[in-house]
């Protein structure tokens with residue numbers, strides 16, 4: 366392993382291609398932390414945005430007019446504004462409005478840090494698209510299937526949970542995968558509020574080592590691989606959900 | 614008022630039903646005693662489906678009364694889920710849950726709606742599979758079954774709720790001629806077991822064989838009704854005569 370790391374040192378000495386996070390344990394630590402921060406951010410946002418999508422789509426079918434309007438307003442607001450502006454809005458506008466809490470060092474600190482705000486902001490951003498995606502899937506479920514469930518005495522929630530959602534899910538999986546890929550890419554915005562995710566750590570490294578070119582090439586490949594894994598997983602998931610004799 | 618078995622199990626009195634401005638049921642009355650099989654026949658659009666969909670509250674009612682075991686269906690405070698536990702329904706298009714196997718389709722409602730334990734539900738479901746002659750198809754998905762097989766799963770699914778009344782809405786109308794008989798046989802056996810049934814059908818031979826009483830509808834009213842023998846051989850009303858002459 367040491368020899369492997371040393372090789373990158375030689376590479377730097379011989380060719381000038383500087384990848385310090387391969388041979389320098391401090392920079393390596395930063396890169397690994399950044400990687401896991403990106404993963405953590407992505408996974409949390411994926412989960413919350415899907416939950417928001419499912420609840421939102423459920424509320425959009427509500428018989429109450431104001432509930433539907435509220436969800437509609439949320440979607441419009443988050444689809445028609447830039448995600449970076451949303452992030453700043455949450456972090457700077459809402460974040461400073463919240464009461465401060467005592468910090469470990471005896472001072473005061475904001476109730477929620479940059480990471481929490483990034484999760485909230487990006488989840489609502491991707492969630493707005495997910496509501497629309499789930500809604501289109503729900504509309505694709507035949508009313509006659511819902512009626513059969515009603516006739517068997519299912520409650521509205523049981524119909525949604527056990528009939529509508531599982532069927533809608535299969536219809537929307539390609540669109541959902543698309544949005545989730547976008548979400549993972551959008552996590553780089555957290556950089557702007559100093560969440561130490563992968564891009565942010567890369568920036569730290571290139572500031573110290575003056576190797577922007579190498580770092581940016583590496584970043585591009587790293588995200589390409591990360592998103593590639595997600596796409597592959599979604600495809601597998603799509604296939605595993607396929608019902609024999611159903612759909613195209 | 615408590616219901617007892619010497620009173621009609623289903624009693625429809627002066628039923629009126631409109632879709633918007635269009636009145637499609639114009640004062641229908643009929644009674645079904647426990648264990649009785651009644652058939653509703655009549656031309657397309659005469660309101661047959663609408664009548665039976667009112668019985669399990671899939672359609673709401675504008676005027677009149679439907680009593681199911683002494684319970685008023687035309688009551689704003691009606692607990693529809695309680696009503697539907699007593700009234701099973703089978704549809705023309707089967708409407709199975711496409712993401713569940715045959716056995717799961719049958720088990721779902723007793724598990725979710727009646728909250729019965731899995732072991733006894735599975736035992737019951739396997740008995741029902743046998744009853745509708747689908748041994749070996751337990752693990753097939755609806756998309757892997759023929760129309761007739763799907764319809765028999767749908768019948769078993771409904772029976773799994775142990776309903777007191779069964780509604781059948783042209784359940785053989787979408788089937789190939791060869792598979793019609795297997796479904797009719799299942800229904801006939803059910804009728805012989807003493808199940809109370811309300812059938813909408815175009816199968817005149819079958820109606821004649823299984824029905825205790827036949828109702829003929831035209832343009833939202835019951836034109837004529839009687840025992841199969843008097844109905845088929847001794848129809849009085851010109852509309853009935855014309856319909857029978859076209860169909861027999």
Ligand SMILES: Nc1ncnc2c1ncn2[C@@H]1O[C@H](COP(=O)(O)OP(=O)(O)OP(=O)(O)O)[C@@H](O)[C@H]1O
Nearest residue numbers: 632635637655656657658659660661662663664783
């Ligand atoms: N959801 C609805 N909205 C508006 N009109 C409806 C609706 N359902 C039924 N109708 C109308 O009500 C009338 C009776 O329809 P219904 O389905 O009860 O007839 P039917 O006797 O079952 O006919 P078929 O033999 O073709 O099934 C028809 O004129 C139909 O167009």
Ligand SMILES: [Mg+2]
Nearest residue numbers: 661662663783
């Ligand atoms: Mg009909």
